[in-house]
Amino acid sequence: MELAVNEVDSDILGIQLSGRMDISGTQQIDLKFTALSSTRKAQILVDLSNVTFIASIGIRTLINNAKAQKQRGGRMVLYRPNQQVEEALKATGIDTIIPIAHDIEAARGAFGFA
Amino acid sequence: MEAQPSSQIVIQARLEQLRDLEHWVERLAVQFLLPAVLVHRIDLCLTELVANVISYGYPDGRIGDIRIRFWRQPGQVVIGIDDDGIAFDPTSHEPPGLPSALADAPAGGRGIRLVRHFSDQQQYLAAAPGNQLRLLFRAAEVGAQSSAPAAAPDAASGNRLDR
Numbered sequence: 001m002e003l004a005v006n007e008v009d010s011d012i013l014g015i016q017l018s019g020r021m022d023i024s025g026t027q028q029i030d031l032k033f034t035a036l037s038s039t040r041k042a043q044i045l046v047d048l049s050n051v052t053f054i055a056s057i058g059i060r061t062l063i064n065n066a067k068a069q070k071q072r073g074g075r076m077v078l079y080r081p082n083q084q085v086e087e088a089l090k091a092t093g094i095d096t097i098i099p100i101a102h103d104i105e106a107a108r109g110a111f112g113f114a
Numbered sequence: 115m116e117a118q119p120s121s122q123i124v125i126q127a128r129l130e131q132l133r134d135l136e137h138w139v140e141r142l143a144v145q146f147l148l149p150a151v152l153v154h155r156i157d158l159c160l161t162e163l164v165a166n167v168i169s170y171g172y173p174d175g176r177i178g179d180i181r182i183r184f185w186r187q188p189g190q191v192v193i194g195i196d197d198d199g200i201a202f203d204p205t206s207h208e209p210p211g212l213p214s215a216l217a218d219a220p221a222g223g224r225g226i227r228l229v230r231h232f233s234d235q236q237q238y239l240a241a242a243p244g245n246q247l248r249l250l251f252r253a254a255e256v257g258a259q260s261s262a263p264a265a266a267p268d269a270a271s272g273n274r275l276d277r
Contacts, residue, residue: 002220020137022161023129053154055161056224063219084154089233092224093212 001025001051003032008104011113012043014079017027018050021058021085030061037076043111045101049080054088066098077101078108119143119183119194120202127168127178127199133158135160137183142184148191152253155232156184159249163195163204167245171199178244190234198244204229205238205247214253 001019008014015036019025037044037080046062066076078100081089089095099110115192123138125131139160164180172178183194209227213219229236235250 020136023132023165053157055158055165056222056228057165059224060221063216064221067216067219084151088158088228088232092227097213097216097219 003036005030005036008045008107012045012111014045014047016047016050019052021051021061023055023057026055026058026061026090033061033104034065034068038065038072040073041074042069043074043110044069044076045079045107045111046076047079048085049082051081051085054081054085056092059089059092059094062098063094075099075111077107079107117224118223119185121185122181122183124179124181125164127172127176127180127197129165129168132161132169135164138182146184146186149253152191152251155251156191156249159229159233160193160195160228163247163249166204166225167195167197167199171197171202171245173200189252189254191253193233193251194248195247195249196241196244196277198241202245203238203240205236 001021003018004016004018006014006016013036015033017029017033019022044065049059062076062078069076076098078089078094078098080102082098086095086100089100099107101107101110121138121142123135134158139153139157140162141155142148143150148156148276160182164182167180178198181194181196183196185192185194204226207226209230210220210223225235229249233249237250239246
């Protein structure tokens with residue numbers, strides 16, 4: 001897997017994940033993802049549009065860091081998962097505890113920005 | 115009597131071998147012209163279940179063998195996972211409930227939930243030693259070109275769990 005960072009705007013930090021979020025893929029990005037997404041308070045937009053596959057271990061990484069970010073007072077929003085990845089997120093109830101947005105307006109709304 | 119598998123792979127119970135399994139599924143997709151949605155369902159269920167066997171099936175440190183098979187029946191495809199690890203019946207294992215709040219979300223326990231969502235039926239039979247699991251996936255367009263005789267998997271008398 002690969003991870004890239006982009007500033008969506010001054011309020012939101014974008015983290016773009018690419019590849020297959022299985023055991024080996026998740027291990028490749030886990031430390032960097034944790035450092036970026038949950039070690040300081042921020043509004044984190046995790047772009048999943050280039051994630052082709054997500055297994056339970058990948059979901060676990062998203063949950064753990066969303067939870068840690070929330071404890072710091074920030075928030076994580078998942079952005080543009082493909083249909084299969086979104087189905088896996090919904091099957092495990094993740095969509096009810098971490099917002100999923102498909103456009104930037106919806107993402108800003110999920111962060112509580114007008 | 116079980117249908118002859120259309121394809122099979124035997125891997126060692128090591129996490130590095132999951133890459134070989136992934137490539138085997140990619141070859142199945144090409145060889146049997148499987149639709150992409152079905153390939154994803156098979157890929158995800160195998161990833162979860164085989165990783166589980168590798169991670170927990172051999173607490174004594176032994177490197178066991180896991181045999182994964184694919185065959186077609188009218189209207190469905192079947193994936194068989196046979197291992198020689200300790201007994202574990204995923205069809206009788208209740209995953210944790212869905213979380214109502216992020217703070218309450220457990221770290222793990224989602225693999226079996228994914229398998230139950232993405233496969234249509236799971237059948238388990240304890241072996242001696244080991245486990246035999248059959249996953250059924252409804253797939254009308256694949257079953258229409260079935261080359262294997264219709265036969266109930268030998269796990270049919272074991273535990274069944276419909277989707």
